[in-house]
Amino acid sequence: MEENINNQQQVTEESVKYIISTSPHLYKRETTKNIMWLVNLALLPAAVFGIFAFGIYTLFIIMSSIAASLVTEAIILKIRKKDISLDDGSAVLTGLLLALNMPPGVPLYIPIISSIFAIGIVKQAFGGLGENWANPAIAGRVFALFAWSKKMTVWALPFTADAVSSATPLGAYKSALLQGSVTDGITKASGFIAGMFSGPLQVYQTSVGNSDISYIDLFFGFKGGCIGEISVFLLLIGASFLIYRKIITLDIPLSYLLTALLIAWIFGGVQLGNGYFQGDFLFHFLTGGLVLGAFFMATDMVTTPITIKGRIVFGIGCGVITMLIRFLSGLPEGVSLSILFMNMMTPTLDRIFKIKPMGYIKENKNK
Amino acid sequence: MFFTKNFGMGGIHAEDFKFLTNHKKIENADVPNIAYIPVNQHLGTPAEIIVKEGQEVEEGQLIAKANGFISSNVHSSIPGTVIKIEERFTSIGKRSKVVVIQLKGEFKKSGKILQLVDWRSKSKDFLLDKIKEYGIVGLGGATFPAHVKLSIPKDKKVDTFIVNGAECEPFLTADHRLMIDKSEDLLEGISIISTILENPKVYIGIEENKKDAIKRLKILSSNKYNIKIVPLRVRYPQGDEKQLIKAITGRIVPAGKIPLEINTVVHNVSTVIAIKEAIVNDKPLIERVVTVTGSGIKEPKNLKVKVGTPVKEVINECGGLKPGVKKVIIGGPMMGFAQMDLEVPVTKACSGILAFTDEELSFYKTDSICINCGRCVISCAFGLMPTYINKLLKYKKFKEVIDAGLLNCKECGCCSWVCPAQIPLVQNFKLGKDITKKLKLY
Incomplete structure (x- = not known):
């Protein structure tokens, strides 16, 4: 099929030149480049909030991560003798997403090495844009998490002068759970609804020593966490922009979030001794990287199935794995791991959920 | 809605x-001085020419006879003399025998x-x-x-x-x-x-x-x-x-x-x-309504045009082309055919003549890598997976491509329209259909 790549040719005839090409002759003016830059744009509010919340050092994290991505991409494209297409925004997006998934005080070499790993090994080694088997940013983040697990779990509270070390909401909850002290000091509110929302938040309040922290604070980003994941509010604004511009579709985020929150609601209360259907799903929605993951990382086109059915299963899988990790493993957070795992399932999902042509007749096997 | x-x-x-x-009423276009009437204006076998060079024909006279069941008669759209029978390119980019008729004599039906x-x-x-x-x-x-x-x-x-x-x-x-x-x-x-x-x-x-x-x-x-x-x-x-x-x-x-x-x-x-x-009205199919429009046409119109009129004359009747026309299309913009020159005649299939300057076409196809976004799959009204079929074609898996439903593709162009990687999907499918036909896979 190589011979038809050059589908534009100018035909000269009696000094008139018209372009000959096959139909269609109109196009939607949307390119890979547009898509990538718009996703970058949608992430910008959350990134800027992160910089204000954790100080100017986080800007260096973001810049170094993006720079490392771009340099790696350029060098490898040069080695592979391909066009150096840094302007398509995909390397910038990888760098940005990776930086947004870093704790605020991380040493600069971690984002840099992770970026090199993400672009060099995960993306370019498998054939570059469109061929990578996993979301490079997520693979990079998981790589960093296991390579420097101590340094990757040093957290701080936002808007504090000298970055007081402090746990993330999920981290505080998980360590209380692992120490078996999760029910200590919780005053269980009575009533079905109030009882539901009285557990994990109190654990976090105790952990940071501030009993005024509410769900509103968690929503707007006044909590410990990665640079880009803390402000759920700004992430949702960015996501709404992408959905409005039809850059991302709702199938993956919705199935992911609904599955995760449903599981949180059904089983979340068990560990607190509250029984089923007593879990605090709001806490799980507002903490950790769930929103960032569901809207910006699980929707990465290259590594998700192409059919809607496949995507919904992808989202459900992500939701189940996220909550399994949050509830049952030693790790506080499971968004990146769940997406990474489901990325690997994508070719299989593509094979299972093929769509049938319109009016498809089941073939008679006896024929 | x-x-x-x-x-x-x-x-x-x-x-x-x-x-x-x-909002523009259908106007009658001018009668062409010379009409070029292709005998292959329909799906099926081309019609057989039954007139000779030099013969006088009347308006609406049969000049080529249907050849088989799935074929169609072709009539002269103007009265006159057959001056030549030659091979020419028609608007779908294929060669066809063309009966060239020089206007002469009287219209016995039109306007009566x-x-x-x-x-x-x-x-x-x-x-x-x-x-x-x-x-x-x-x-x-x-x-x-x-x-x-x-x-x-x-x-x-x-x-x-x-x-x-x-x-x-x-x-x-x-x-x-x-x-x-x-x-x-x-x-x-x-x-x-x-x-x-x-x-x-x-x-x-x-x-x-x-x-x-x-x-x-x-x-x-x-x-x-x-x-x-x-x-x-x-x-x-x-x-x-x-x-x-x-x-x-x-x-x-x-x-x-x-x-x-x-x-x-x-x-x-x-x-x-x-x-x-x-x-x-006892009238053969010798004229049709054509929309002449696009950014490159001075006065867009709906015209009733005699079959065989050169496109150039139709365009001239609409004020001519604006300078800087990049593409001329016969048919609609989604499924029509780009033309090499303006000498091709209007046929029975010609529903529109479009001339585009840069405005609509500023977006040239460049063909980059598929990013697996699935937009083509969602846009396909026929339940196909264009990107999958395209990949099969790329790796020359022609048997599998038939199973994947290549032949159900109507070439409507939705997949190419949405593709952010600008892959010429429809073009590849057309080629794939030709190849699989030559390989006798269907």
Whole structure:
């Protein structure tokens, strides 16, 4: 099929030149480049909030991560003798997403090495844009998490002068759970609804020593966490922009979030001794990287199935794995791991959920 | 809007630019001085030429005879002398034998008051013969001979007849204007076809952006109990036969089968009017309505053009081309053919002549890597996975590609339209169809 790549040719005839090409002759003016830059744009509010919340050092994290991505991409494209297409925004997006998934005080070499790993090994080694088997940013983040697990779990509270070390909401909850002290000091509110929302938040309040922290604070980003994941509010604004511009579709985020929150609601209360259907799903929605993951990382086109059915299963899988990790493993957070795992399932999902042509007749096997 | 009928999955919504011509009445174009009439203007075998060089022909005289069942007669659109029979490129980019006629003598039918034929007293076979004799083909673009579509085998009974007034292609307004300017003719044509098909239920499917046509036809058909006007959602490819049937009746044509399989016949608005003119006005198919529009045309118009008129003359009648025209297309912008020069003649298939300067085409195809976004899969109204088929073609898996449904592709162009990587999907599918045909895989 190589011979038809050059589908534009100018035909000269009696000094008139018209372009000959096959139909269609109109196009939607949307390119890979547009898509990538718009996703970058949608992430910008959350990134800027992160910089204000954790100080100017986080800007260096973001810049170094993006720079490392771009340099790696350029060098490898040069080695592979391909066009150096840094302007398509995909390397910038990888760098940005990776930086947004870093704790605020991380040493600069971690984002840099992770970026090199993400672009060099995960993306370019498998054939570059469109061929990578996993979301490079997520693979990079998981790589960093296991390579420097101590340094990757040093957290701080936002808007504090000298970055007081402090746990993330999920981290505080998980360590209380692992120490078996999760029910200590919780005053269980009575009533079905109030009882539901009285557990994990109190654990976090105790952990940071501030009993005024509410769900509103968690929503707007006044909590410990990665640079880009803390402000759920700004992430949702960015996501709404992408959905409005039809850059991302709702199938993956919705199935992911609904599955995760449903599981949180059904089983979340068990560990607190509250029984089923007593879990605090709001806490799980507002903490950790769930929103960032569901809207910006699980929707990465290259590594998700192409059919809607496949995507919904992808989202459900992500939701189940996220909550399994949050509830049952030693790790506080499971968004990146769940997406990474489901990325690997994508070719299989593509094979299972093929769509049938319109009016498809089941073939008679006896024929 | 959510209550209007639609075909369900897939499709695209492109900016339609119909405002350029949708308020302009159909005008008669000038008669060409020399008409170039191709004998291959229809689907099926080319017609056989029965005139000789130097012979005098009359307006509407048969010049090429249908060759086989799926073929169609071709008539002279002007009176005059056959000066040459030669090979020329036609608008679909293929060579065809062309009868060149120099205008001479008198028009015996055009502009004259003729006695109308009372078709109601005639038999069904007479009507079918007339349609066959007068070379009526589907004017929506596929140019399938109309008499073949209307010849129903004895074991079949057609219960639904759909008139296709969707005109979902952007820019084109020929059918829209026909529905307004010739609505009486349309309804009479429907009566004729209803007689042939033995009184089926008739639906006229019209996209919602033609409110005036819907209103007019609703008023005119209010006393006809078996005709129903169905407004359709503005969505490409609403005007495709199979999608239209699905939108209006909910029936699904089995893959690889024709609509007759589910007792349905679809005809385009302009075909119905041509059938009416053939039977009532005793006129062969020698002219058709063409929308001449686009950013490169000075005065966009809807013109009734004699078959065989060179495109250049039609364009000149619309004020000529603006400077900087980059592309000239015959047909609609989604499925039409780009032209090398303006010498090609207007054929029965030519529903529009579009000339584009940079405005619409600023977006040249560059073909980059598939990023697996799945937009083509969502946009495909025929339930195919364009990116998957394209990958199979790329790796030359021709057997698998047939199983993946390549032959169900109608080349409507939705996948190419949405593709952010700008992969020429439709082009690859056309090529793939040719290759698999040569390999005799189907």
